[in-house]
Amino acid sequence: MASAGIDEVRAWILGRHPERDAIAPEENLIESRLVDSLSFVELVYAIEGASGVEIDFDTIDIQDFQTLSAIEKAFFATVRIA
Amino acid sequence: MLDGRVGIDLVPFGRVRQLTAGGDGAALRRMLSEAEIALCRPESGWDIAGVAGRLAAKEAVFKTLRVPGQVLPWLGIEILKDGGGWPVVRLTGRAAQLARDAGIEQVDVSITHDEPFAVAVAFGVGTPVRHAARPPRA
Numbered sequence: 001m002a003s004a005g006i007d008e009v010r011a012w013i014l015g016r017h018p019e020r021d022a023i024a025p026e027e028n029l030i031e032s033r034l035v036d037s038l039s040f041v042e043l044v045y046a047i048e049g050a051s052g053v054e055i056d057f058d059t060i061d062i063q064d065f066q067t068l069s070a071i072e073k074a075f076f077a078t079v080r081i082a
Numbered sequence: 083m084l085d086g087r088v089g090i091d092l093v094p095f096g097r098v099r100q101l102t103a104g105g106d107g108a109a110l111r112r113m114l115s116e117a118e119i120a121l122c123r124p125e126s127g128w129d130i131a132g133v134a135g136r137l138a139a140k141e142a143v144f145k146t147l148r149v150p151g152q153v154l155p156w157l158g159i160e161i162l163k164d165g166g167g168w169p170v171v172r173l174t175g176r177a178a179q180l181a182r183d184a185g186i187e188q189v190d191v192s193i194t195h196d197e198p199f200a201v202a203v204a205f206g207v208g209t210p211v212r213h214a215a216r217p218p219r220a
Contacts, residue, residue: 037141037154038097042109057112058176060153 005076008050010068013043025069030062040065051075087186089145089204093138095130095197102128113137113156121163134200135169135193136161142191143171146206147184148213155180161191169193171204185209 010023013034020034029035035043043065044055053075064074101110107128111119114136122132139161144154158177164170171189173181181189186206193202 038093038101038137040153041112041156042101045109045112057153057157058155062151062153 003072003076005050006068006072009043009046009071012046012050023068025072026067028066029068030066035065047071047075085209086205086207087146087148087184087210089142089206090202091138091141091145092199092201093134093141094199095134095195098128098130098134098137102130102133113140115157115160117162118160131195131197131200135195135202138200138202139169139171139191139193139204142202142204143173143189143206144177146186146189146204147177147180148210149180149184152180161193181206181208183211185211 013023013029014020016039017034023029023034027034029043030040044057044060047053048055055075061074064070098110101107107123110128110133114122114133118136122129122136140156140159141154143159143161155175155177158173158175160172160174161169162172169191171191173189181187184206185208187208189204189206191202191204193200195201
């Protein structure tokens with residue numbers, strides 16, 4: 001089940017692309033041009049707002065931002081207690 | 083003949099207006115250093131053309147470095163002004179390291195803007211590291 005945070009990020013991206021009504025979890029956001037270098041900064045800002053995590057631009061791993069699935073794993077992972 | 087690399091980029095004014103709309107330009111403050119903000123945010127508000135030109139120039143400079151899989155180091159590529167008002171590039175931190183790794187010793191830029199776009203061209207001088215051509219897809 002997707003976290004509320006990643007739903008917020010998905011909604012933010014879709015809000016920028018009215019021609020789209022869905023984004024698959026594994027769709028590459030950069031290669032599909034849903035996110036470009038300018039909007040990448042805004043995306044980071046949106047993830048920070050949704051996750052409460054501060055992201056240091058100088059230590060960013062671009063792999064963590066390639067897909068919604070990668071973003072969820074990097075910033076919204078749920079800790080499961082057995 | 084000078085050895086180097088060229089980079090070019092275009093930024094629509096509309097994208098900058100989005101970045102400044104309805105807030106304090108928080109995202110822009112992650113893209114522009116204090117020195118750059120001082121140059122393109124007079125008391126009357128953001129100078130949209132000035133911001134668009136700077137962002138285009140930063141991207142053009144970054145393209146001369148040809149580094150795959152890296153996030154543009156916005157604050158490490160500063161577009162400032164010399165005594166004559168011409169744009170000058172200052173590279174610091176990760177951006178400076180990426181330039182050294184790429185064999186780029188100095189970068190010059192030229193910027194133009196006219197509603198609705200700003201365009202910038204950068205030329206990185208040095209002994210650029212050449213990447214092997216990708217083999218054609220089978």
